[in-house]
Amino acid sequence: MSFMNVVTAKALTKDYGALRAVDAVDFEIAKGECFGFLGPNGAGKTTVMRIIYCFMPPTSGEVRVFGMDVTKKPSGIKAKIGVMPQEDNLDPDLTVFENLIVYARYFDIPKKISSGLATELLEFVELQGKAGVKIGNLSGGMKRRLILARSLINNPELLVLDEPTTGLDPHSRHAVWDKLNLLKAKETTLILTTHYMEEAEKLCDRVAIMDSGRIITIESPARLMQMHGGNLEDVYLKLTGVRLAGEAS
């Protein structure tokens, strides 16, 4: 079953009022794959991610994760995935360690188990010395790493990463990439959105290039560069049309 698809989307459409954010997209993500969504701001990447992790339902079309319909089995799906959101949503009133313990409770992981897990995960993201620190005293890079650790507390088979390294300095970015590569090696399926072509080239087996709610192409970065010439950024600009700072028309 190693070829089984973790995510299948058919004619996935999402409207916000009169605005069509995602327009009848189809894609399949295989087990163990690292799949990237690239595209300008407002292209619909985050919306697709949020539908995958059952934050909101699609307006029409069908999305299945681990074979389960996102509108019918959200809790079953969410129990098996980890989410790293774009924004910092750590609990500011709790310490680093408590953030992990409280989060584990949502997955019904008792404290006896979660405290061991939390210690391991803090080591994994190199925050072992920060267990008792308040969130407000962490740097941006540390917060991102803690959010990554938090997303792993339920040992997820699928990790959904919405701009995992946006706003990080190069050192912190490389630290996050290292961790993601380790997870890839463990056959964890990764889905990420990014604005950094280097990130997509380094991590992604395949990328979907999105624009105005549609998927223009789904290919491996290597194949895209071969087909269109230049590096991934050149391909990206060519396919999405060169615009100023991602401002949609």
Add this chain to the structure above:
Amino acid sequence: MNLKRAFRVWQRNFTVYTKLYKSSIALNFVEPALYLAALGLGLGAFVKEINGVPYINFIAPGIIASSSMFAATYECTYGTYVRMTYQKTFDAILATPVNIDDLVAGELMWGATKSMLYGTIIMIVISLFGLVDSAMIILAVPILFICGLIFAEVSVIAAATVPGIDTFNYFYTLLMTPMFLFSGIFFPLDNLPPVVAKIAFFTPLYHLVNICRSFSSGQVGSISDILWLLVVAAILAPYPFRLMRRRIVK
């Protein structure tokens, strides 16, 4: 809605509360103490008695009710709004097996719990000062939870609909303060134009004050007041869920 997952949300709020209460709990005594001192002693020196009861004893059960009310409303207006908007705690929770209905249920239960907790603490303090005539006041504790649920429901409805945090000023100025003043805590409504009592009948606080006052004086609380609270809690129940779903999930 799944009760266990709702409990996880309740538990998160409880965990945070146990860390922060030391810095805030004293404040919750100051306001009731001020009302009792300023009105009970100050105004009480002139009013002496209402319905044969010393003035400070007359208002004491009402202060239990109003403390309990404000505990739930602050928690589920400002508290809920901050968790939803500024801290994005809801977004974090909704990425776990907890769904939006579980989340709203957890918030409501927490608001009701806080209402009961604060009302009970004030009840103990007021009893220690000898302002409560009967130990039957203990029977009011579960009622504080039910009425707290109503205040939590109304507050979550407000949190789900306000455009911004400043809008809560309207909620407090136009709803909570008038309710606080005209629900029979400080004076019986009988001598006012009948329309006041009619309006008061539609507020939960009026019924809670009646219940606290009768238990406090050793009478069995009026069943119709308790029924009123149960019915209203049930009628309001769907709205916080519906409106929060609309606000968050889209």
